[in-house]
Amino acid sequence: MRFFSIVFFISLSLFANDKAHTFASNEDCKACHPLIYDEFKASMHANSLPQKDAILNAVWAKHPKHLKAERFECGKCHTPAADNLDAMLSSDKKALPDATNPTHDEGISCAYCHRIKSIEHHESSNTNIISQTEKNYYGTLKEHIQSPYHGITSEGNEHIKNGNVCIGCHSHRMNNHKLNVCSTNIDNQMDGANCVSCHMQKVEGSVSNLHERKEHTFHGFAGAHFHSEMLSKYVDISLAREKNGFVINIDNQSSHALLLHPLRTAVLKVIVTRASHKTQLKDEIFVRVLGKDGQPAMPWIADVTLKDTMIQGNEKRSIKYDFALEKGDTVDVTLGWFLVNPQALQKLGLQEDTTSKEFHIFKEMHFSF
Ligand code: HEC
Ligand code: HEC
Ligand code: HEC
Ligand code: HEC
Ligand code: HEC
Structure with missing residues (x-):
């Protein structure tokens, strides 16, 4: 088991917090880090703003911070490189x-992430403390050549080293309303695994084109939108036959719930084939529904979790089916999700948005008897 510590800072620290800084643009990194740049540009971190993310755009369109306050408070995490943060x-x-505004378009930019010096803990959400030295980036390479464009700081940043x-x-x-709308268990329970080792795996291709290396860290940030196939090895699916039916076991070996954002809905689909006749069994749904006064409600209105059937971190969930299997049967099991709960599509005006409404396959298994 591995733990890490969050440094608790006094909020008075001199260069604290939430201030706009000037960052080199993502475009500046392209010439020397072309592979990392391309991966990043296709990721949600580069597309974390309303005009590039239809789901965010739909939620923002209804949000009181938009309609009443006219202030993109979300920028703290969604456009942290904004010059008017x-x-x-x-x-x-x-x-x-x-x-x-080009600084909004930068998303969670290369230079922003590589200048996170430390992290302040707060009740409502944490705050990143950004280093004051422009064009000096934190990294983890054991040895590196000099960069003609920027400085590299390898010491003194425990957060980039321990993957947090x-x-x-x-x-x-x-x-x-003091409801935690989105929460990632940050105690990494799996030996040696952390956010970075799971979500930013090593892949083929050089770190930069100035110094040939066999591999680099994947910057496409595998997650619910993209590259989830890189993460399916952390969720085991097995089937156990029983007398009058069978059980499907889902073993989530990651440290946090299978899906984190309250808009998501995961679904387990099971089809039994017997002598070429297919029987589709009832879908098993995994959701976390936020609400108010007993009714589902948008995250900014909700004050209670009405229902939480999401598979938690390090949980082994067993789902029973009272369908007796026979010799010769095959069972096709599919675990996947909708990025937006189908019941919320209309309310958000996302009925026509493919990304929101399509079923995303995470893992498929076939069992024969
Ligand atoms: C400055 C804030 C910030 C930091 C730092 C940050 N993220 Fe994110 N991340 C976000 C936001 C915001 C989104 C959602 C963007 C959207 O969907 O519009 C996101 C989305 C993601 C996703 C979902 C991708 C998908 O396909 O759905 C993953 C995975 C992820 N981040 C992993 C990481 C990892 C790993 C790190 C640390 C190396 C990290 N993030 C650091 C803000 C941040
Ligand atoms: C403390 C940081 C933080 C703040 C502030 C924040 N978000 Fe996010 N948001 C995230 C992270 C991290 C994710 C990715 C979560 C995930 O994929 O599980 C995300 C994802 C989302 C998504 C899902 C997007 C998608 O493509 O599926 C929506 C919608 C969203 N945020 C809306 C908002 C709105 C609206 C605000 C402001 C009113 C806001 N967020 C403020 C951190 C934040
Ligand atoms: C003129 C070329 C050049 C440009 C432009 C450039 N880099 Fe680099 N960068 C390098 C070289 C060379 C290395 C060292 C690579 C090695 O040792 O394999 C490096 C290494 C890094 C490292 C790794 C440090 C470590 O020790 O882990 C980070 C982080 C980094 N660059 C970020 C950036 C960012 C962010 C940008 C854009 C704002 C950028 N670079 C633009 C050449 C460049
Ligand atoms: C043992 C591996 C593992 C570790 C450690 C891990 N994750 Fe995940 N993460 C997963 C898996 C598996 C999924 C679900 C598959 C997917 O979304 O593609 C996931 C999904 C996510 C998502 C998308 C959820 C959504 O609803 O959109 C985000 C964001 C994320 N993880 C962030 C993090 C952060 C931040 C950390 C560190 C605090 C972390 N993860 C640690 C394996 C891991
Ligand atoms: C959300 C945070 C985040 C963003 C955005 C991000 N990086 Fe990184 N990057 C990391 C982390 C964390 C590591 C260290 C990975 C490790 O320890 O395995 C890393 C490693 C690197 C390295 C070291 C070499 C390697 O492959 O391990 C380089 C170079 C680099 N990043 C450049 C970039 C560039 C260029 C961009 C934008 C195109 C970018 N990064 C965007 C978090 C980020």
């Missing part, structure tokens, strides 16, 4: 997402 985070200002540089944005987010 201060305004986005000041309750007396207005600051909407601006498609014509992500928890400034990912650990939790509490709404005004």
Whole structure:
């Protein structure tokens, strides 16, 4: 078992927090880190703003911070390289997402992430502390050649070393009703595994084109939208035959719940084939429904978790089927998800959005008897 510590800072620290800084643009990295750049550009971190993410756009369209306050408070995590981040985070200002502002378009940018020096813990959400030295990036390479473009700081940053540089944005987010709407268990339970080792695996191809290396760290951030196939090895699916039916066991070996965002819905689909006749058994649904007054509600209105059937971190879930299997039967098992709960599509005006409504296959298994 492996633990890590969050450094608790006094909020008075000199260069604290939530301030807009100037960052080199993603485009600047392309010439020397072309593979990493291409992976990143296709990831949700490069597409984390309303004009590039239809789901965020739909939620933002209904959000009171948009309609009443006209302030993209979400920028703290969604557009942290914005040059007007201060305004986005000041309750007396207005600051909407601006498609014509190139610093908004940077998303969770290369330089931003590589300048996270430390992380302050707060109740509502954590805060990243950004280093003051522009063009000096934290890294983890054991040895490296000099970069003609930027400095490299390998010492003194425990967060990038222990793979927890992500928890400034990912650990939790509490709404005004003190409900944690999105929470990642940040105690990594699996020996040696952490956010980075699971979500940023080593893949073929050089780190830069100035110094040939066999592999680099994948910057496409495997997750619920993209590259989930890289993560399916952390979720085992097995089938055990019983007298009057069978049981499917889902063993989630990751440290956090299978899906984290409350919009998601995971589904287990099971089809039994007997002498070429297919029987589709009842879908098993895994969701976390937030609500108010007993009714499902949007995350900013909700004050309670109405229902949580999501498979938790390190949980082994068994689902029983009272369908007696016979010799010669085959069972096809599919675990996957909808990025947006089908019941919320209409409310969000996402009925026509393919990304939101399509069933995303995570893992398929075939069993024969
Ligand atoms: C403390 C950091 C933080 C803040 C502040 C924040 N978010 Fe997020 N948001 C995240 C993270 C991290 C994810 C990815 C979660 C996941 O995939 O499980 C995310 C994902 C989302 C998604 C899902 C997008 C998709 O493509 O599926 C929506 C919608 C969203 N956020 C809306 C908002 C809105 C609206 C605000 C502001 C009112 C906001 N968020 C503020 C961290 C934050
Ligand atoms: C002119 C070429 C060049 C440009 C432009 C460039 N880099 Fe680098 N970078 C390098 C070289 C060379 C290395 C060292 C590679 C090695 O040793 O294999 C490196 C290494 C790194 C490392 C790894 C440090 C470590 O020790 O782990 C990071 C992080 C990094 N660069 C970030 C960036 C970012 C962010 C940008 C864009 C804002 C960028 N680089 C632009 C050449 C460049
Ligand atoms: C500055 C805040 C921030 C930091 C730091 C950050 N993330 Fe994210 N991350 C986000 C937001 C916001 C989203 C959701 C973007 C969206 O869907 O619009 C996200 C989305 C993701 C996703 C979902 C991708 C998908 O396909 O659905 C993964 C996986 C992820 N981040 C992993 C990481 C890892 C690993 C780290 C640390 C190396 C990290 N993040 C650091 C803010 C951050
Ligand atoms: C043992 C491997 C493992 C570790 C450690 C791990 N994850 Fe995951 N993560 C997964 C798996 C498996 C999934 C589900 C498959 C998917 O979304 O593609 C997932 C999904 C996610 C998602 C998408 C959830 C959604 O609803 O959109 C985010 C975001 C994420 N992880 C962030 C993190 C962060 C941040 C950390 C570190 C605190 C972390 N993960 C640690 C394996 C891991
Ligand atoms: C969400 C945070 C995040 C973003 C965004 C990000 N990186 Fe990284 N990057 C990391 C982490 C964490 C590591 C260390 C991986 C490890 O220890 O295995 C890393 C490693 C690297 C390395 C070291 C070499 C390697 O492959 O291990 C380079 C170079 C690099 N990043 C460049 C970039 C560039 C260029 C971009 C944008 C195109 C970028 N990074 C965007 C988090 C990020």
